[in-house]
Each structure stands twice: as structure tokens, then as C-alpha cells.
Amino acid sequence: MNTTKRIMLTAAASLLLLAGCSKIWGSGDNTEARKERLENPEAMAAADPDTLTPEELAIRDARRERDDELRSIGSQIDQNYARRDQKPSPFDDEIRGPIFVEVLWKVPKEEVFAFHLHYGLAPDSLNKNVRIPVEKLERVSHPLYGPTYRYRLYGMSPEQTTYVSLQAENQNGISPRSPVLKIPAINKLRSQDAR
Numbered sequence: 001m002n003t004t005k006r007i008m009l010t011a012a013a014s015l016l017l018l019a020g021c022s023k024i025w026g027s028g029d030n031t032e033a034r035k036e037r038l039e040n041p042e043a044m045a046a047a048d049p050d051t052l053t054p055e056e057l058a059i060r061d062a063r064r065e066r067d068d069e070l071r072s073i074g075s076q077i078d079q080n081y082a083r084r085d086q087k088p089s090p091f092d093d094e095i096r097g098p099i100f101v102e103v104l105w106k107v108p109k110e111e112v113f114a115f116h117l118h119y120g121l122a123p124d125s126l127n128k129n130v131r132i133p134v135e136k137l138e139r140v141s142h143p144l145y146g147p148t149y150r151y152r153l154y155g156m157s158p159e160q161t162t163y164v165s166l167q168a169e170n171q172n173g174i175s176p177r178s179p180v181l182k183i184p185a186i187n188k189l190r191s192q193d194a195r
Contacts, residue, residue: 070098101156101183107139107147116167116174119153123163123180131169158186 037044037056044052045059052060103117114133118126132151142148158164162183168175 036066044140091190100152100154101158103153103161104140104142104143104148105150105166106145107149108168110168110170112168112170114169115149115151116169117151117153118165118167118177119156120163123182126163126165128179161185 017054027081033047033051034053034056037047037052039057041063044056044063047056047060049057103119105115112134115137116129116131118129120126120128130153134149138150140148140150153162153164163180165177165180167177
């Protein structure tokens with residue numbers, strides 16, 4: 001075979017290889033479009049998948065996965081903010097923050113195992129209660145009443161009046177409820193102090 005025929009066959013084979021590769025790697029005259037697709041995610045997303053190279057397909061798929069993940073994270077953040085911004089119920093037992101009302105009562109002379117504290121926002125509607133073992137109570141020295149128990153009712157707003165009633169529990173059983181006591185809203189107390 002002479003050299004001219006060999007060069008022509010080699011050139012033809014090269015052209016066939018290039019033609020086959022252009023389907024895989026993108027056509028040679030498409031470099032500006034490829035450059036734009038690599039720089040512009042919207043252009044790559046909108047491009048016909050048959051015109052994309054395997055590298056561009058991988059980049060496009062990775063971008064889609066990343067965008068889906070970011071959307072999911074954003075949705076979770078939005079839901080968390082929505083839950084945070086909802087006003088909690090005045091009796092929301094899940095609240096363990098600075099929102100509480102302090103209840104104080106004198107330490108009785110008899111031995112007590114626990115107290116039952118009934119509470120609510122109206123004197124005739126003490127629809128919540130909690131059993132408090134004595135060891136969970138804070139004992140303080142009150143300047144007027146001497147030894148006093150202090151308990152914080154979390155989830156109750158100090159801006160609202162709270163009504164409470166107590167029962168004591170010991171080896172003899174549970175006492176009747178005390179008279180309903182009123183814990184005024186803190187802003188009412190402040191306005192009285194200002195007078």
C-alpha cells in the first residue's frame with residue numbers, strides 16, 4: 001500500500017473516530033455553548049440531554065441533587081420558624097423556658113410527701129394539675145412567713161392572672177383542696193408599685 005492511500009485511510013479513520021466522539025464529547029463547533037452551559041446552571045438544565053457530554057450530564061445531575069437538598073433544608077427551616085412563631089398554649093407543658101409563674105406557700109408543720117397543685121386562668125376552671133414530691137420543691141426563707149416552698153409553673157404567662165389551689169398528701173391520704181388563691185399578673189403588680 002502506498003503512502004498516499006495509507007494517509008487517506010488514516011485520515012478517514014480519524015474523521016470517523018471524531019464523528020463518533022462528537023456524539024459522546026459534544027461537537028467541536030459547540031464549545032461556546034458548552035462554556036455557557038458550564039457557567040450557567042439554567043442553560044445546562046434547559047439543554048437537550050442528547051447534546052450534553054457525560055461530564056455535563058454528571059454536573060447537571062449533581063446540581064439537581066444539590067438544589068433538591070437545599071430546597072429540603074430550606075423547607076425544614078421554614079417549618080421550624082413557623083412552629084417557633086406559633087403562639088404557645090398557656091398550658092403547653094413542653095415549654096421549659098423563661099415563661100413561668102412562681103407559687104409560694106408556707107411549709108406545713110405535719111409531714112407531707114407531695115403536693116397536688118391545681119391551676120388555671122379562671123378561679124372556677126382549675127383544669128390543670130401537677131403532683132409535686134416534696135424533694136422537688138425549693139425551700140426558701142420568706143421574710144414574713146418563715147420557711148416557704150417555692151414552685152415554678154412553666155408554660156404559664158406572668159402577664160396573665162393565674163389561679164391555684166393546693167392539696168397535701170401524706171400517709172393518711174390527700175387533704176381537701178385549699179381555697180383558690182389568685183396570683184396577679186406581673187404587669188398589674190408593677191403598675192400598682194408605680195403608684
